[in-house]
Amino acid sequence: MNLDLSIKEYITDLSSNSPTPGGGNVAALCGVLSTSLGMMMCNLTIGKKKYLEHDDEMKELLIRFSELKDRFAELAIKDNEAFDKVMAAFKLPKETDEQKTLRINSIENATVEAAQIPFEVIVTCDSLLPLLIRASEIGNQNSMSDIGVAISLVNTASEGAFLNVVINCSSLNDRNKGNEILTNAENFYTKTKSEANNRISDLINNMRLK
DSSP, X not given: OOTXXXXXXXXXXXXXXXXXXXXXXXXXXXXXXXXXXXXXXXXXXXXXXXXXXXXXXXXXXXXXXXXXXXXXXXXXXXXXHHHHHHHHHHTSOOSSHHHHHHHHHHHHHHHHHHHHHHHHXXXXXXXXXXXXXXXXXXXXXXXXXXXXXXXXXXXXXXXXXXXXHHHHHTTOSOHHHHHHXXXXXXXXXXXXXXXXXXXXXXXXXXXXHO
């Protein structure tokens, strides 16, 4: 997502016949939204008498959420750029053997990058989730549904990015490289999915008991 665009402009672009922005960009956007809700939780907690003992920690979390929000926004833009490089590589001439070789190598390198960007989204999700969980433990209890949505979104961001890792790795000629990226991505993704689902279940149960 280009944060300079309005939501209306972004949705218009997303729903058009242009391949970018696409699913990988949306996955990174989910990370932006998740971190923003984390920041909301911090701002609704900091300075509140009931939670003063956690003020310093919440201020630190606020800074980390802001940093990760910027990282997700950067990755959203890079996802578009990576896909554009793949498309440009496919358009290279292939009339001579030299051109064919150059085209094949260019497609391969661009596809590796197109897999690496969503992998970075997954890794960033892995960094974000523990912070959201901690915010849910010490933050304003009136905002539990908000932080729950944040945790749900980071899970979606990780899963969406993993789908993009899978499809790009499946296109690589270098199967060893593809399997390496895919295995690493799956390890992070399954960890995030398990931890996020467990925490959301806990939050739902706790809210029901009130």
